[in-house]
Amino acid sequence: MENFVAYNPTKLHFGKGVVNELGDAAESIGKKALVVYGKGSVLKNGSYNDTIRQLKDRGISIVEFNGIKPNPVVTDVDEAASIGKNGKVDMVVAIGGGSVIDSAKIIAICIADNVNGWDVMTGKHTPAGSKPLIAVLTLAATGTEMNPVAVLQNHDTDQKIGFRHEVMFPVHSFLDPKYTQSVPANYTAYGIVDLVAHALEAWFGEGEANLSDRFVIAIIREAIEIGPLLMEDLENYDYRARIMWAATNALNDTTMHGRVSGDWGVHGLGHTLSYLYDTAHGATLSIFFPAWMKRLVEKNPDRITQLGKSLFGVDSPEKTIAGFEDFFKKVGSPVRAAEAGITREQKGEILDLMSKQKVRGIHVDLDEQDREAIVELAL
Amino acid sequence: MENFVAYNPTKLHFGKGVVNELGDAAESIGKKALVVYGKGSVLKNGSYNDTIRQLKDRGISIVEFNGIKPNPVVTDVDEAASIGKNGKVDMVVAIGGGSVIDSAKIIAICIADNVNGWDVMTGKHTPAGSKPLIAVLTLAATGTEMNPVAVLQNHDTDQKIGFRHEVMFPVHSFLDPKYTQSVPANYTAYGIVDLVAHALEAWFGEGEANLSDRFVIAIIREAIEIGPLLMEDLENYDYRARIMWAATNALNDTTMHGRVSGDWGVHGLGHTLSYLYDTAHGATLSIFFPAWMKRLVEKNPDRITQLGKSLFGVDSPEKTIAGFEDFFKKVGSPVRAAEAGITREQKGEILDLMSKQKVRGIHVDLDEQDREAIVELAL
Numbered sequence: 093m094e095n096f097v098a099y100n101p102t103k104l105h106f107g108k109g110v111v112n113e114l115g116d117a118a119e120s121i122g123k124k125a126l127v128v129y130g131k132g133s134v135l136k137n138g139s140y141n142d143t144i145r146q147l148k149d150r151g152i153s154i155v156e157f158n159g160i161k162p163n164p165v166v167t168d169v170d171e172a173a174s175i176g177k178n179g180k181v182d183m184v185v186a187i188g189g190g191s192v193i194d195s196a197k198i199i200a201i202c203i204a205d206n207v208n209g210w211d212v213m214t215g216k217h218t219p220a221g222s223k224p225l226i227a228v229l230t231l232a233a234t235g236t237e238m239n240p241v242a243v244l245q246n247h248d249t250d251q252k253i254g255f256r257h258e259v260m261f262p263v264h265s266f267l268d269p270k271y272t273q274s275v276p277a278n279y280t281a282y283g284i285v286d287l288v289a290h291a292l293e294a295w296f297g298e299g300e301a302n303l304s305d306r307f308v309i310a311i312i313r314e315a316i317e318i319g320p321l322l323m324e325d326l327e328n329y330d331y332r333a334r335i336m337w338a339a340t341n342a343l344n345d346t347t348m349h350g351r352v353s354g355d356w357g358v359h360g361l362g363h364t365l366s367y368l369y370d371t372a373h374g375a376t377l378s379i380f381f382p383a384w385m386k387r388l389v390e391k392n393p394d395r396i397t398q399l400g401k402s403l404f405g406v407d408s409p410e411k412t413i414a415g416f417e418d419f420f421k422k423v424g425s426p427v428r429a430a431e432a433g434i435t436r437e438q439k440g441e442i443l444d445l446m447s448k449q450k451v452r453g454i455h456v457d458l459d460e461q462d463r464e465a466i467v468e469l470a471l
Numbered sequence: 472m473e474n475f476v477a478y479n480p481t482k483l484h485f486g487k488g489v490v491n492e493l494g495d496a497a498e499s500i501g502k503k504a505l506v507v508y509g510k511g512s513v514l515k516n517g518s519y520n521d522t523i524r525q526l527k528d529r530g531i532s533i534v535e536f537n538g539i540k541p542n543p544v545v546t547d548v549d550e551a552a553s554i555g556k557n558g559k560v561d562m563v564v565a566i567g568g569g570s571v572i573d574s575a576k577i578i579a580i581c582i583a584d585n586v587n588g589w590d591v592m593t594g595k596h597t598p599a600g601s602k603p604l605i606a607v608l609t610l611a612a613t614g615t616e617m618n619p620v621a622v623l624q625n626h627d628t629d630q631k632i633g634f635r636h637e638v639m640f641p642v643h644s645f646l647d648p649k650y651t652q653s654v655p656a657n658y659t660a661y662g663i664v665d666l667v668a669h670a671l672e673a674w675f676g677e678g679e680a681n682l683s684d685r686f687v688i689a690i691i692r693e694a695i696e697i698g699p700l701l702m703e704d705l706e707n708y709d710y711r712a713r714i715m716w717a718a719t720n721a722l723n724d725t726t727m728h729g730r731v732s733g734d735w736g737v738h739g740l741g742h743t744l745s746y747l748y749d750t751a752h753g754a755t756l757s758i759f760f761p762a763w764m765k766r767l768v769e770k771n772p773d774r775i776t777q778l779g780k781s782l783f784g785v786d787s788p789e790k791t792i793a794g795f796e797d798f799f800k801k802v803g804s805p806v807r808a809a810e811a812g813i814t815r816e817q818k819g820e821i822l823d824l825m826s827k828q829k830v831r832g833i834h835v836d837l838d839e840q841d842r843e844a845i846v847e848l849a850l
Contacts, residue, residue: 093712095486098617098719100479106728107474238477303693303716310685318681333472337682337729340477346725349485350716 093350094299099258100344102238104265106337108329111139111228115146117264121224122182124153126203128172128196129187130160139187139230139271147185155179157199163366163373164191166198166246169209173202176223183224186262189231190373194242197260200225213244213255222259230271232336233283233374235290235343237265245367250448252363254356267340269332280326280335281423282374284319287339288312288419289377293354294347295399296388296455301350308347309402314338316403319423357453358384361466364445371432378425379432383469385413387456395455429471436471443467472729473678478637479723481617485646485716487708490518490607494525496643500603501561503532505582507551507575508566509539518566518609518650526564534558536578542745542752543570545577545625548588552581555602562603565641568610569752573621576639579604592623592634601638609650611715612662612753614669614722616644624746629827631742633735646719648711659705659714660802661753663698666718667691667798668756672733673726674778675767675834680729687726688781693717695782698802736832737763740845743824750811757799758808762848764792766835774834808849815850822846 105113118125125147134140147154157172176184176199184203186196198209200223211217229237236242240260245252275283295308315338322331341347348354361384362376385396393409400412417427426432434442446463456462484492497504504526513519526533536551555563555578563582565575577588579602590596608616615621619639624631654662674687694717701710720726727733740763741755764775772788779791796806805811813821825842835841 093486093709093716095484095489098483098485099481102478104477105474106477107472110474302696302713303689303720306689306693307686310682310689314682314685330472334681337472341682 093301094352096349098345098349100238100261102261102265103263104238104267104340106267107333108268108270110268111142111146111266114143114226114228114264114266115150117226118147118152118183118185119150121263123151124155124179124181125183125185126172126176126179126181126199127154127156127185127187128160128192128199129158130162130192133274134187134230137230137271137274139228143185143187143228155181160188160192160195162191163252163370164195164244166209166213166244169195169198169202169244173199173209176203177206181223183226185226185228187228187230189229190234190236193227193229193236193262194234194244196225196227197236197242198244198255201259209244210246213242213246213253215255219257219259224263227262227265229265229267231275231279231283232272232332232339233286235287235340237262237267238340238344241343243363250367250445252367252449267336269329269336272332272336273327273329277323277326277424279372281323281425282372283339284315284322284335284423285374285378285420285425287335287342288315289358289381290342291347292381293356293359294351296395297348297351297354298454299351304347304349304351307341311338311342311347312403316419319419323423353454355454357451357456357458360449360451360453360458361446364442364449364451365429365432365434368438368441368445369432369434371434375426375432378420378427379429379470380466382413382417382427383466384456385409385416386469387462387466392455439467439471472680473731475728477724477728479617479640481640481644482642483617483644483646483719486712487647487649489647490521490525490645493522493605493607493643493645494529496605497526497531497562497564498529500642502530503534503558503560504562504564505551505555505558505560505578506533506535506564506566507539507571507578508537509541509571512653513566513609516609516650516653518607522564522566522607534560539567539571539574541570542631542749543574543623545588545592545623548574548577548581548623552578552588555582556585560602562605564605564607566607566609568608569613569615572606572608572615572641573613573623575604575606576615576621577623580638588623589625592621592625592632594634598636598638603642606641606644608644608646610654610658610662611651611711611718612665614666614719616641616646617719617723620722629746629824631746631828646715648708648715651711651715652706652708656702656705656803658751660702660804661751662718663694663701663714663802664753664757664799664804666714666721667694668737668760669721670726671760672735672738673730675774676727676730676733677833678730683726683728683730686720690717690721690726691782695798698798702802732833734833736830736835736837739828739830739832739837740825743821743828743830744808744811744813747817747820747824748811748813750813754805754811757804757806758811758849759845761792761796761806762845763835764788764795765848766841766845771834818846818850
């Protein structure tokens with residue numbers, strides 16, 4: 093086991109009606125909020141109205157930025173931060189999924205430190221502080237509600253990158269599974285894939301961490317048991333709740349303690365498809381994870397088989413990979429690029445962007461040969 | 472899944488040499504510390520010297536209280552708090568195991584709020600604040616290093632009770648497994664039993680919480696795999712590290728999210744033996760858990776069997792209980808009171824104290840008949 097620091101100060105409120113506690117939380121922070129959200133879904137699922145009512149009932153005044161994109165861009169972050177700075181807000185309230193909350197994390201730093209978003213993302217500016225962030229989660233997927241990570245893209249530099257800093261933990265996160273009951277089948281599936289991918293990226297990380305490994309297995313088992321049931325019964329509160337909590341745990345460091353790092357190679361590969369074709373993040377992961385594992389078979393078959401034994405009761409890397417492909421298909425997420433409308437003609441530009449974005453991994457280096465082989469397997 | 476709040480702000484530093492980071496942590500808090508510890512073990516294992524050096528190197532002045540007992544008493548807490556108040560300390564630094572850190576949590580409140588310890592423990596005084604607490608853990612067992620709970624006894628009222636409040640999380644905890652390498656076999660075993668008992672108390676708690684159940688299984692499996700290996704090789708750093716981290720996770724709420732509560736009945740039963748005969752806490756748990764489960768067989772056999780299937784591959788409650796007895800014996804912790812020197816003649820006073828302490832449980836009520844039956848089974 094490697095040395096590590098376990099630290100997660102987010103206060104996460106989980107369950108039916110928990111947004112009723114948001115007013116108290118906001119009031120303890122300040123008097124003016126920048127509310128950030130995406131398009132229409134938060135208006136339809138009730139989360140926006142519930143949140144605004146909480147703020148208004150406490151006399152908290154509001155400025156807004158809406159229109160954060162599903163694959164969020166740094167220009168929106170800068171625009172929202174400018175509204176927050178002009179409004180002299182005391183806090184940022186994010187209502188939505190990973191894209192909105194990730195954006196809000198950077199917005200909160202930009203307001204506090206009076207900097208632009210890309211300087212934060214690239215590490216040019218080290219955050220000195222952050223406006224307190226309250227998150228209301230409406231999509232179970234990324235785990236951003238209980239971690240200090242954000243992923244953004246920049247169309248000027250053709251990059252989609254992640255950034256992590258301790259000031260980025262939300263102070264409060266509110267997770268009411270009822271807001272996720274109206275998420276359509278495809279995005280529900282992508283969320284399930286995303287959480288499984290996060291657990292796998294920990295599993296394939298660097299450093300022996302046995303209890304963290306056991307937690308990985310626990311989380312993936314939960315997804316394998318509940319994911320398909322949820323896909324058949326999208327409005328089931330209990331299934332929604334179980335997937336939502338599994339998604340939080342897949343990326344709140346529960347699976348990481350004692351490791352040096354996770355292997356984020358597959359996320360890097362996936363980001364290129366999201367960047368080029370706006371492919372949903374979860375879909376890029378179910379496309380690339382099987383292909384990546386096939387490439388890994390030559391190098392580290394045992395680690396794959398160990399996973400297959402625990403999850404599927406199988407005894408070879410090939411059967412383990414087939415187990416994951418079956419699972420991804422069962423929830424309805426693509427396992428080949430073609431199913432996401434990406435054809436062989438696009439192979440060149442995908443590889444070019446991977447090269448440009450300097451995608452790197454640990455177990456699989458993701459050098460030119462690796463990338464070529466993986467994209468071929470994924471087509 | 473029940474509504475819950477997930478919140479744990481302790482920053483936990485884990486691994487070889489992490490106490491080297493204590494000076495930074497203390498310096499960011501203040502200039503004067505009350506250092507609290509027990510008897511001689513922290514002087515022998517190096518933790519005391521390492522901690523004092525860190526404080527002195529930063530010019531932090533020190534007052535001390537030593538002599539916290541293995542089953543800690545509130546009179547020591549009041550005496551230590553008085554030293555802290557007179558010394559106008561900015562923080563409390565606890566070096567030791569659960570008894571020292573639990574005491575320090577209450578001491579830190581008593582100093583901040585200028586109250587006495589038992590008023591805090593009994594809820595007569597609600598904590599308004601606490602001096603920041605830094606913990607240096609030297610015994611893997613109770614999980615106190617990452618939770619807001621303390622257990623103390625009071626010889627005036629014949630009580631041993633627990634108290635939980637959000638202000639009681641240590642601000643920083645330092646866990647270097649090397650300090651536990653000199654813990655003797657019996658206390659090593661009791662620590663392993665304690666962590667397994669904590670996981671079981673979550674398992675048998677109220678409310679369905681599937682992912683938390685999976686985490687329970689993960690933690691107990693880790694203890695079952697590593698516990699016996701550690702008992703054969705007490706100075707093995709890696710085994711010490713794995714048990715230490717498992718113990719933290721067994722009581723830092725990882726296993727509790729989504730439940731209404733744990734079933735702490737067995738802890739309550741065990742406290743009576745510690746109170747009457749100074750029996751080590753872990754020993755009381757390996758004595759009472761099998762007896763308690765035997766009483767539970769009539770009422771809820773399925774929940775026991777579910778555990779046995781996952782942990783021992785057995786299919787009946789009786790075989791599951793036998794599995795736990797075997798495991799406790801294997802690590803060298805008693806499974807009958809007689810092995811701890813407690814005889815049938817003492818049955819009356821044990822039952823009297825249980826009645827007086829109003830021990831209660833969830834799955835087993837622990838009414839008079841239950842207590843009589845369980846004590847009989849445990850003799």
